[in-house]
Amino acid sequence: MASTSDIEWTEQTWNPTTGCTKVSAGCKHCYAEVMANRLQAMGTPGYENNFKLTLQPSRLNQPLLRKKATIYFVNSMSDLFHEDIPDSYLDKVFDVIDLTPQHTYQILTKRADRLPKYFTNRKCPPNVWLGVSVEDIKHGIRRIDYLRQVNAHIRFLSVEPLLEDVGKLNLSDIHWVIVGGESGHRARPMKKEWAESIRDQCEDAGVAFFFKQWGGWGADGVKRAKAHNGRELSGKVWDNYPVVSI
Numbered sequence: 391m392a393s394t395s396d397i398e399w400t401e402q403t404w405n406p407t408t409g410c411t412k413v414s415a416g417c418k419h420c421y422a423e424v425m426a427n428r429l430q431a432m433g434t435p436g437y438e439n440n441f442k443l444t445l446q447p448s449r450l451n452q453p454l455l456r457k458k459a460t461i462y463f464v465n466s467m468s469d470l471f472h473e474d475i476p477d478s479y480l481d482k483v484f485d486v487i488d489l490t491p492q493h494t495y496q497i498l499t500k501r502a503d504r505l506p507k508y509f510t511n512r513k514c515p516p517n518v519w520l521g522v523s524v525e526d527i528k529h530g531i532r533r534i535d536y537l538r539q540v541n542a543h544i545r546f547l548s549v550e551p552l553l554e555d556v557g558k559l560n561l562s563d564i565h566w567v568i569v570g571g572e573s574g575h576r577a578r579p580m581k582k583e584w585a586e587s588i589r590d591q592c593e594d595a596g597v598a599f600f601f602k603q604w605g606g607w608g609a610d611g612v613k614r615a616k617a618h619n620g621r622e623l624s625g626k627v628w629d630n631y632p633v634v635s636i
């Protein structure tokens with residue numbers, strides 16, 4: 391089975407593909423790449439190809455075996471809409487999602503341009519929360535427009551790692567925004583004002599706001615261990631989720 395997740399806003403991970411290639415600034419210190427290196431070194435099944443994009447058909451049935459309603463983060467170790475994953479394989483993934491309405495699937499991509507094309511031929515299932523990464527203006531903003539074109543039940547933005555002030559966001563038809571700073575030794579800093587601006591925009595627009603973490607740099611602009619920087623923004627923990635009504 392998929393392992394228990396340590397991602398704050400989900401319950402389990404399901405990786406029907408593994409591996410990826412870098413597409414934008416947010417990929418620079420890719421956590422999945424580091425993990426794939428480690429898992430290969432440990433001889434973990436499924437990581438024989440390290441970080442090379444690999445279909446994992448033997449994992450397709452994992453959610454079918456789990457009866458308990460579960461929130462799955464799909465592809466913590468890959469990008470489901472990677473250009474090397476054929477539509478026919480995506481169909482298999484979405485067949486499983488359709489067959490397991492008891493579960494919720496959170497799918498996050500940086501290949502947002504593929505979303506409207508794929509979902510032209512197939513309805514996005516109601517138990518999918520579909521999201522795009524918005525780490526900066528150059529790569530992130532256009533992804534939101536692609537996401538908006540898909541008739542997903544919940545549309546969300548993962549603004550992580552937040553690398554600059556992304557300015558005024560168009561949050562129409564967006565239900566949830568997650569903001570976080572980068573972790574790790576080489577973490578790039580996130581400024582308090584950048585995160586607060588997004589929080590304020592979400593409040594104004596009535597969009598659920600989740601502040602995941604500061605990461606490697608604190609609210610005071612000092613670099614230290616992630617655990618010491620906490621999860622408070624402006625003196626408060628922001629743990630809001632979108633309202634789901636199916």
Ligand code: SF4
Pocket residue numbers: 409410411412413414416417420421422423467468469500
């Ligand atoms: S898209 Fe995601 S998984 Fe792929 S390289 Fe970038 S950060 Fe890593």
